Amino acid sequence: MTAVDRLPAQGYELRPVSLEDAPALAAAYARNRGHLAPWDPPRLPEFFTEDGQRDRLAVELEAMAHGRQAAWAVHYGGQVVGRVALNNIVHGPFRSASLGYWVDAAHTGRGVATWAGAHACAEALRLGLHRVEAGTLVHNTASQQVLRRLEFTRFGTAERYLFIAGAWRDHHLYQRILHDDPL
Numbered sequence: 384m385t386a387v388d389r390l391p392a393q394g395y396e397l398r399p400v401s402l403e404d405a406p407a408l409a410a411a412y413a414r415n416r417g418h419l420a421p422w423d424p425p426r427l428p429e430f431f432t433e434d435g436q437r438d439r440l441a442v443e444l445e446a447m448a449h450g451r452q453a454a455w456a457v458h459y460g461g462q463v464v465g466r467v468a469l470n471n472i473v474h475g476p477f478r479s480a481s482l483g484y485w486v487d488a489a490h491t492g493r494g495v496a497t498w499a500g501a502h503a504c505a506e507a508l509r510l511g512l513h514r515v516e517a518g519t520l521v522h523n524t525a526s527q528q529v530l531r532r533l534e535f536t537r538f539g540t541a542e543r544y545l546f547i548a549g550a551w552r553d554h555h556l557y558q559r560i561l562h563d564d565p566l
């Protein structure tokens with residue numbers, strides 16, 4: 384069985400992010416503050432507000448309009464319960480992007496991250512990218528399992544790679560090669 388076959392329970396929907404998501408995203412980040420804090424960079428107070436999320440979405444939509452990013456919100460029962468994104472999309476001979484995702488604490492363990500990540504990888508292929516990469520904290524076994532499910536392989540460990548939960552922390556680096564077609 385492949386990752387794409389492991390669809391989450393009925394009722395989940397993935398939609399490209401829009402400015403209209405600001406209230407639901409602010410609510411989701413507020414609900415999941417403790418769940419996400421160990422894995423996230425420091426967040427300013429406005430991050431948890433509707434205005435703060437609207438500002439972030441405006442920047443993100445600009446990047447999306449220029450093909451530098453693709454991001455989707457996971458919707459369930461009128462709430463946003465997750466997000467997945469292809470960040471830092473680069474073309475030329477690299478043709479690469481970085482995958483990021485999170486799932487609401489009340490919705491983990493149902494295959495949502497695997498399903499959303501599979502969607503993002505399919506979109507990366509559609510965009511003509513050659514690879515997708517992702518980094519996880521060395522002890523983020525849940526995220527590493529998601530990446531294994533998505534057929535990513537670990538290619539290294541970067542010391543003091545990202546500022547997460549108050550310190551520069553080592554990360555395991557993963558990639559998935561999407562195809563071997565020439566440029």
Ligand SMILES: CC(C)(COP(=O)(O)OP(=O)(O)OC[C@H]1O[C@@H](n2cnc3c(N)ncnc32)[C@H](O)[C@@H]1OP(=O)(O)O)[C@@H](O)C(=O)NCCC(=O)NCCS
Nearest residue numbers: 422484485486491492493494495496497519525526528529
């Ligand atoms: C990591 C995270 C996205 C996983 O989301 P999820 O929707 O629960 O993932 P899935 O249900 O698709 O699970 C995929 C695999 O991971 C496993 N998994 C999920 N949570 C786990 C945990 N806490 N510990 C170990 N394995 C776990 C699942 O069992 C599944 O493996 P299986 O198919 O062998 O059973 C979610 O826990 C989360 O948002 N964590 C906080 C933010 C974060 O870590 N983001 C990623 C940063 S790199």
